[in-house]
Each structure stands twice: as structure tokens, then as C-alpha cells.
Amino acid sequence: MPRKTEKSGKGDIPYSTVVRLAQYLRILERLHAVGTTKISSNELAKEAKVNSFLVRKDLSYFGEFGVRGVGYDLKSLIREIRRILGLNRDRRIVLVGVGHLGRALLSYKGFAEEGFVTCGLFDSDPAKIGSSVGDLQVRSIFSLEDFVQGNGPIDIGIIAVPAFSAQFVANKLVAVGVKGLLNFAPIPLTVPTHVISISVDLTTNLEVISYYLLHR
């Protein structure tokens, strides 16, 4: 992951299969919007830049979704992948760290479209606390527990704070029962095994590119 990326997961199904499933979904939704109604593993593979064996293997971990000799029905394949990824329900998200990156993430439309509902914003900067971003107020990170008491449990926490406070924020989120973390701070987080944490490190990605500029 890419990384860029940290991983964790259940042993049976490869982590990379899960990542590709999400990518297939993006592609299928784009094609659906354009009016396509069926697709073969070959066509999907071409779009995703992988080979068709891998598309079929990835899907076969979860069931038989295609028709032999025909291909896959686009609409039902989308439904199946969304079910596999747990996107057939809303996921409640909070964002911690309302800086430039945090605001950029908030304005990103893709999130809401897939059922990710941002329901809380948190920061530690007194200058930001109390201000509004979109239709949400920024709250103190120390009011996180109260927030969960009053507003119900949170599924996923997005961490967009500086490296030095990322682990502190992660601990707070885990303490209030958050089970998934998406971390943009350039530091590997320590979390209990029942919590899934994925890190996206922008500098790491640039450095990987730098490596391949040199060695090739």
C-alpha cells in the first residue's frame, strides 16, 4: 500500500484483494453512470490495469457473481461489492484536525457518496474550537467522550493532526470505541488488534517516486 500504507487484516483474504475490490467498485460505478449494463472480467481488468485472472480470483473469494459465457451484470456486481465492503450501511466518521488537509478532506465529495457521514469535527486549537466548517461546529478534542455519549458511536476516525499528537488522538478515539482509523500523520500508530488503522503518508509516496526516478 500502495502502501504508503500500513496494513492489518484477517488472514484469509489478501489485503490487496480488498483494496482492488474498492477500486473495481469505483470503476463499475463510473461505467454504470455511463449506461453500461454488463462487463466481463477482461474488460474490468483492463480498466483496473490488472489481469483478468486476478479479477476473477478476487471476486471468487466471496462467491459466484458472474454468468459463464456471459460475464457480470454490472448492477448486481456493484451491489455485491458494496455489500462485501460494508457500504450498504452508513458509516459515521469524525475528523480530528481541522487544518488545511482536514478541510480538504471535508470538501471531498466522494466520501458522502459512498455512505460515509461526517458527524463531528475536533481540534485542539482554541482559535478553531467553536467555529463552523460546513454545517458542523469544531469541538475540543477533550469533549470527544461527551460527544459520543450524546450523539452515538463513531465507526471511523480520520486523523489529520501533526505527527507529535497523532498517537494521543488515536488513543482518545480508541478509548471511545472507534474501530477504524485513517491516519494522515507521518507516524505509524499503535492500536489494539481489534482496531484497523491505515496510514496515508504523502511524503513517503513522493520518496518512493524519487527512488524509481533514480533506479530504472
Added chain:
Amino acid sequence: MPRKTEKSGKGDIPYSTVVRLAQYLRILERLHAVGTTKISSNELAKEAKVNSFLVRKDLSYFGEFGVRGVGYDLKSLIREIRRILGLNRDRRIVLVGVGHLGRALLSYKGFAEEGFVTCGLFDSDPAKIGSSVGDLQVRSIFSLEDFVQGNGPIDIGIIAVPAFSAQFVANKLVAVGVKGLLNFAPIPLTVPTHVISISVDLTTNLEVISYYLLHR
């Protein structure tokens, strides 16, 4: 790599090794700033949340940097990894797409620290073209070729535009000789084999987390 991450690379050294090298570097620099002067593979492994065999194997692809019975000298290990990653020279970057995400990336300090020099901003929105962000003017994407003629070659292009124009932008960048792309649009790019492209897809990462919230 990721994923979130797309990959590409030379066959000999695992892609994940390169990613980890960049992560090790981040950790070593943090420890260096705190005054640490030497480190063992075991200590580094603990920080990076991998095991010490892997740390040693990753490093051993590139040479023998440690002292048996002692460990690694922090300063010289940092220097070696920076050299391996090609960070001992400046890398000239342009950003295409000066929206929320683009601006957030610009304000991210980590880039400059590692020798990534942003030397051009491009967009296609007439309302943005001509305006200044930091000490750079936003230019029309159609002036990219002129820019390279006048300002010298670009190493890396960061693509922070909507999905529908990402491939168009990638083509333009490749056409003016850019050899590395960091793509934030949720679509896999087609690039010539001599160009390295890494994609960071935020929605994909959330969906992967959603999957593991369910299956575990």
C-alpha cells in the same frame, strides 16, 4: 501501496521494501532530532511495527550499513537511505489542480524538508489562473510546455484534479518529460512504462477500513 496505491517498479527490489525505507527514514529523522545517535534493527523494527529480520533484509539489498554486535550509526544510516531514495538532490515538482486538496498539499511542510521543491502551479479554472498561492502564480495547464521551456525540466507532477480530467493532465505532464506522477484522482492512470505513477485514493482507503470493520 498502499495502494490506495498503485505500484510499478523494477523487479529486483520489492516495492514494499522501498516504501518501508521511506518509513524508516521518517523514524530515523525523528530520533535524530531527539538526540539519538545509534539504533539496532530491533529498535527500528519496533518503531516501524515490523520485525527486525525485515529491517535487516530491506537494508541488505543496498549494502552493509551496520556494525555487527553494535547496530547502526543513526546519522550515516539516514545519509545512506536518503541516497538510496534519491533525496540527496532537489526534486522539482509541479502541482496541477489548485483546489482544496492541492492547497493543503502545498501547505504541507514535510515536502520541502525532504528536498521537494514546488516550482509551478497549474489549473484549468480561469478564475484561479493568474492568482497567487504562496509565492507562486497559478498558470493555465495549457502553458505547461512553455513553462518547461523557460524554467527547466520537472521531475514529479502532483495531480489533484477531478477524475474526469486526470488522464488528460497525466498525458500533458508525460508529454513535457515528467517521469513521476503522484495522483490523487480516483482513477488508475495509463502511463508509459518509463514513468512511475502512484495513486492515492482516499475513498478506497475508507472502504478498506469499512471492510475490516465488518470482517473481523
Added chain:
DNA sequence: ACGTGTGAAAGATTTCACAGCG
């Protein structure tokens, strides 16, 4: 005939055990 689903082979990565050297 066509494209899926899958067991087996190939390939890649990680783990391990221990030799080697300060």
C-alpha cells in the same frame, strides 16, 4: 462457443536460523 470459477504451478515476499565479525 464463450467467459467464469478454481486447483495447481510459479513467483514474490517474509520469516527464520545461524554464520560472521566486531
Added chain:
DNA sequence: CGCTGTGAAATCTTTCACACGT
């Protein structure tokens, strides 16, 4: 003695070939 460097084993992932169903 302690910790690195590395060939060999174990594990995981991808590719392949072909049987199967429509």
C-alpha cells in the same frame, strides 16, 4: 557476547490452464 547480514524454508500472492455451465 551481541547484533548484523544472508541463504534456505515457509508463507503469501499472482498467474495459469482448463473444467464447467449457459
